[in-house]
Amino acid sequence: MYDMKAYYESESVQHAVELRLAHPEAHIIAGGSDVLVQMREGKRAGVELISIFMLDELRGVTMEENGDLRIGSLTSFSHITKNPLIQEHILVLGEAVDQVGGPQIRNIGTIGGNTCNGVTSADSASTLHAYEAIVELTGPEGVRRIPIKDFYLKAKVVDIRPGEIQTAIIIPKESHENTHGFYIKYAMRNALDIATNGCSVNVRLSEDKKTFDRVRIAYGVAGPIPMRAPSAEAFITGKEVTMENIELFAQKVLEDINPRDSWRASKALRQHVAVESAKRCIMESVKRAGGVL
C-alpha cells in the first residue's frame, strides 16, 4: 500500500505536459524504482503522481541523420545495454548502466529517471557528462535542449521547468565519434549497490595511436552533482600516450573533484579511489582505442 493522493496516467507527451500544468505539485513517475521507494520511506508520502510510464514513444535508441545518438528518456537500462547502436558507438554507457542495482531494477529503471533524480551517484551520469550529452525537455513552449552540465543545478535538483518532462538524451556525433571509453563503478559489493565513486573516461587517440587527441573524464560522487575534471583533461590533451602522463593525469583530478567525508566513505578513501579509477579507466580506454602502453 502506497500513501498517494492521486495518480494520473499520461496518454501522450502533450497530455503529460497538460497534466504537469494542471497539477504543478505532482511528482513524475516513470519506472518507479526511486519514487516508490521514497514514498514508502515517507519522503514522498501523500504525493500526487503523474505517470509517464505508458509513453512508448519515449522508448528506444535511434541514430539521427546527423549521426547524433538519441536515447528516449523511458529507455530502460537493460534495453540500453543490449542496444546495437549503443554497443557500436558508446559501449561504455551500456556497460555503466548495466551496473545499476540488479536485473529487476535494470528492467524497470529508466535513463530519464536516473538523470532527473539529480543524484551524483547515478551510474549513467558520469558517462553522459563525459560525452557532453544534451538533455531534451518538452514543455508547453515546445522542445528545449540543454547541455547535461547545465541540467544538473544542485544535489537532487535538475532544470525541469513547470509543464516540462524530459523526453530524450542526445549524444552528439562530434562527442561520440571515434572514441573509446571505460567506466569504473566503485562500490562496496558487486551488485545492488550505489557507487561510492563513479569514474567515466573516454579518449580519442591520434591516427598513430600515440597521442591523446581528446580525453574526457567525469565523476559521480566526487561532489554534490556529477562533474568533469577539466584540469586533468587539459593536462593530458595533446600529450603522448605514456604511463607517466597517465599517472600525472590521474593525480591532476584532485584539483577538480571535491568528495566529501561521510559515514559512507572517508574523503581520503574517495580521493584515493578517484585517482586510481582515473588511471585504470584511461588505461583501459587506450587499450580499447588500439593504443599501446
Added chain:
Amino acid sequence: MSRHVGQSVKRVDAFDKATGRAKYTDDLCDKNALIVKVVRSTIAHGFVKSIDTSEAEKVPGVVKILTCFDVPDIQFPTAGHPWSTDPSHQDTADRKLLNQHVRYYGDDVAAVVAENEIAATQAARLVKVEYEVLPFVLDVQKAMEPDAPQIHEEFPGNVLKHTSNIRGNYEEAIKEPGLICVDKWYDTASVQHCHIENHIAVAYEEAGKIVVISSTQIPHIVRRTVGQALGVDWGKIRIIKPYIGGGFGNKQDTLYEPLAAWLCMQVGGRTVKLDIPREDTFISNRIRHAERFHFTSWLRPDGTLVARKVDLYSNQGAYASHGHSIAAKGLNAFPQLYPCPNYCGNAYTVYTNRACAGAMRGYGMPQASYAIECHVEDIAKELGMDSLEYRRKHLMPVGFVDGFSKNELYYDSFNQCFDKAVKYMDYDRKRKEYENQTGDIRKGIGIATYWYNTAVWPISLEHSSCRMVLNQDGSVQVQVGETEIGQGADTAYAQMTAEILGLKDYRDVHMISTQDTDITPFGTGAYASRQTYVVGFSISQTGNILKRKILEYAVELTRCPITNMDIVDSNIVRTIDGRVLMSLKELATEALYSMTHSVHLTAESSYQIKNNAYSFGCCCAEVEVDVPMCRVQLKKIINVHDCGNLINPQLAEAQVHGGMSMGIGMALSETLLWDEKTGAPLNNNLLDYKLSSTMDHPHLEAQFVENPEPTSPFGTKSLGEPPTCPVAPAIRNAIMNATGVAINELPMNPHVLFKHFTEAGLINDPWRKEN
C-alpha cells in the same frame, strides 16, 4: 544400512514452496486485521516524559494509540532458552511491552492500531514524544568505565554478567624463562541475520484464549514468554507457527508476540497484525554481539602453549535477550579447541545503547573462531611456523574429553577435514607460491577451523517429544516441537521416521509442519543446531513404540510370533523366510475397522537428551586482493565438516552454502553503524547494510567427513550453525598470506583495508602526506 536416511531425497515442502502454495504468517492473517505501527524513540537513551497523541488520533482510521504509560508494569525475559525452574538460571527480565526508559535509538515507546497501514503509518508520524535525554554509550569498553551512562537500574556498571574460566596458574606459568609472548586484540562487528521474511505476529482472541500466529523458531517458548509478559496463565496463550522465511537465531527470541497479544486485548480481541518493516528489523529485533577479544599467549619456541589469557568483551546492546550465554560459549571453547594447562579467561557481557544482541547462527562462535584462528595465524607467523602445521600439532587431540559436557573427540576429524580442504584447494602449493608477492593484485590462501557442539545439554534442558499417528493406508502423521525454519528439518524427520518404521517411501510420512502449542507435543524449537540430533532420539523412541504396537497387532492377525516379524517396505514380513504376511496398509485398515478389536495405532513419547556432541570442520579460502582499490575478491572457497552421518546430503550441502554465505558477509562487508553523535542507526536498510550478494560469491564448495556420532541414534550431529564459524578467519588469513597485513577487525571492507594498507605502507598517497 538404510534406505531413507543418507539419501538426497526431495524436500517434503519443495513443491508447496516452489509454487507459492506454502502458507506463511501473513497468508494466514485475516484480511480485515487491524494494523499496528510501533512509534520508536528518536534518542538513544533517556526517559519518555510525555506523549501527545492528539494529532495522531485525528487521522481517519486510527482505532487506538497506546503508550509506554499504558502497559502493565511487568518486566519479562525474551531469550529463546528453555525455562528454568531454578531462579538463578532464569533469563534476565529487563524490558516492558513499551518502555519509558528508552535504551536505544528506536526503542518501542508507543503503538498505533489502525484500520489500515497508511492510517497507522501517518498516525505514527504524528505521535509527539517528549524526552528527558541522557548520555549514551555505544562502545563496549567505554560502557564499563566508571562514569559511563547507566543503562539498567538493576545492573550498575552496565555489566550484565562476568564469568571466568581459570585453569592452572597463569601468573606462575608465564614466569618460565624464554617464553615468546603474542599479545593481540581482535574485533568483530554488529551484524544482522537478514532472513528474507521479516518478523511478523498476528494476534486474536478465540475461545477464551489469546492466539498468536508468529514467524518464530520457538513456539512453545514464546507461549511461556507471552504469558509472562502479559501476566496471563500460559495455558491461555496459543502460539501457531506456520512456515517461516528464515530465522537464523533472530526468531529464537521473543520479538513482538507479547506486544501483538496485548494490543489485541486492548481492542476487544480483534485481530491485529504487527509486521515489522526491514528498517526496524535491523534495530528493534536482534543482532549478533560485536565482541572484542584480547589474547595474550605464552609459547615455547617449539610452539608449545604454556599459558593463555583471554579477555572477552561482548556488546549486549540495550536489552539482555540471550545475554552472557553467547560470550561464555566462546570463552569456554578456547581451552578445549587448543588445550592449555594455564588458562585465565574472563568474559564480560555489557549493556550499551546499541540494538539488542541475541542469538545468531553460531551463537558467539563465529566471533570466537575469528579471534582464535586469527591469533593462531599470528602465533605461527611469530614462531616462523606453517600455520596449518601448527594447528595440526596443537588442536585438541583424538580422545580429548571435555570435563563439563563429557563431549569426546572420537575421530581424527580435524586432520581429515584439513586433508580434504588442502586437496581441493591445492593449498600447499599455493600457500608457498603466494608468499612475498609484490604488485597491485596479490593472491592469498588461508585456512581456519572452529569449535562447536550440538544442542545445549548440560547447560540447559534438552528434550524432544514426538507423536506418530498411523493412517488407514499405512502412512503416518508425525508431529514434533522442533520447527522447520527453512533448513529442511521436516524432510530429515520424514526420512528418519520412514527408516525406523520400515516404510517403503519417506513420502508416506506426513509431517505436520505447523506447530500449534495447543496441539503439538512440547518441544523447545529450532536452535543450537539441535533439531536433527534431538529429534533423532524422540523419533527413534516413538517410532519403535509405534512399530511395536503395529507388530503386536500383526500377531493377532497372523499368529506369527512378534520376534519373527519386521516391517520392511511397508509390509509385515516374516523375518525367518522373508515372506510378506500382509501389507501395512491392510493391517492399518483392519486395525481401525475391526469388529473384534478396533484400535487407533498411535504413539507419543518424550525423550530427555543428556548428551552432546562435538562437531568440527574447516574453511579454506583463496582471495585476490586489489591493493590500490582496497578490495578483496573471493576466488575459491571450501568448507569441510564432520557432522557425523548425513541424513540428507543435498540438504546438508545447502546448509553449508548458507552458512558460508553468512560468513562471507561477516568477513568482507556487513556491519551495522550508529551515529557517534546521536546514537541513531545509520544503515538499517538492505542498501546501506552490505549483505553480500551472489555476485560477491564464487562457487561454494561443501564437502563432508562422515564419522558416525556414537551418541546419536542416527549417527548425526550439528551442522546448522557450524558452517558460518570458520569463514571470516580463513578469509582474513588469506588476505594476510597475500599482503602480509593482519586485519584484526571485521568486516574487512575497503574502509578497513584502506586504513590498514596505508598503515602498512602498501598505499602511499603523496597528497595526504602534504596535509
